[in-house]
Amino acid sequence: MIDTLALIYTPSIVDGYINLMSEIGAKINIDLKKSNEFRVVGKYKNLCVYIEPTFVRIEGSFPKYYYGTNLKPLSHIELGLAIDKLSAVFGLPLKQAVIGRIDIATDVEVVNPPCSYFSSLGNLAKFDRNIRRGSLYYEQGWCKLCFYDKIAEAKKHNDCHLTEELLNKNILRYEIRYRRDRLKNYFGRDIKVWEVCNGSIDVYCELVAKSFFIYNDIVKIGNLEFNFDMTMAGLGKWAILKQYRDGTDLMKLIDNCSEKGDKRARRMKREIMKLLKERYVLDESTEELKEKIFDAVCELID
Secondary structure, eight states: OEEEEEEEEOOOGGGOOOOHHHHTGGGSEEOTTTOBTTBEEEEETTEEEEEETTEEEEEEEHHHHHHSOSSSOOOHHHHHHHHHHHHHHHTSOGGGSEEEEEEEEEEEEOSSOGGGGGGGBOOOTTSEEEEETTEEEEEOSSEEEEEEEHHHHHHHTTOTTOOHHHHTSOEEEEEEEEEHHHHHHHHSSOOBGGGGTTTOSHHHHHHHHHHHHHHHHSOBOOEEOOOOOSSHHHHHHHHHHHHHHTTOOHHHHHHHTSOTTOHHHHHHHHHHHHHHHHHEEOOHHHHHHHHHHHHHHHHHHO
8 A cells, every 4th residue: 555655746837826835834734943934844634744935745644644544555546536635625736746755555464473573584685674663674765665563553653543453463564665766766757646546557556566576585584404515615605694594794794894896795795695595494474474465465456
């Protein structure tokens, strides 16, 4: 489903002159501390609104805007309805806005507490892996992956839509956050809001499918095979796997021991990533998570 969306609307010549700061500013709760003569900052319901004379940026969870909660999924078609509703409020054709950020979220019900799956998710090439405040992140400049306990997050924000049934479930959320530069780099152009809602599903389906392919590229840490070739090379490979299983960040180790741009270091990283993907026997929980994320992604596309 689509969760957080940031849209940037810039009036065109055909729209005529619009005093954005005055007209849109009159429809939001203005934050006087952050606003001045050059910009207006405030909120409309749960959405953050930033206005300058030449553009408006609106950002927030659209399931929360439309349903009052992001526990309920928002499809691309329902996003179109939410955008139409917001367009009517502000008097702007917001489907023509450019997407500054879009979060594609997948909720899966798992057997064990969500945080217990984090240790089985290893490195992802070109991303930094971090665990903060009970969530697992894979980060780079234009894109971020996040795994977290959705029920715990909903409790933290006192979501009134939490039911007894939901409280007794383990819901792991896998979320991928694309920024404008990432979208532009991937598609070769800016993506407009209408392209991910009821105007066209091509871009939406591509982003959902991409979210699974990126998940699939994460090295899954399963059970380590204790047999190896009786050679120094065989022992070396096993030792690499053992170090990785014990928590050593091999990619950072290579970076720290090599010079920037070293081709041998890049080749070594590729060989290690290949080794990690081939030599682990995945345990039941890792297989469970992969299968459930795949099924959930297929449902989003259907």
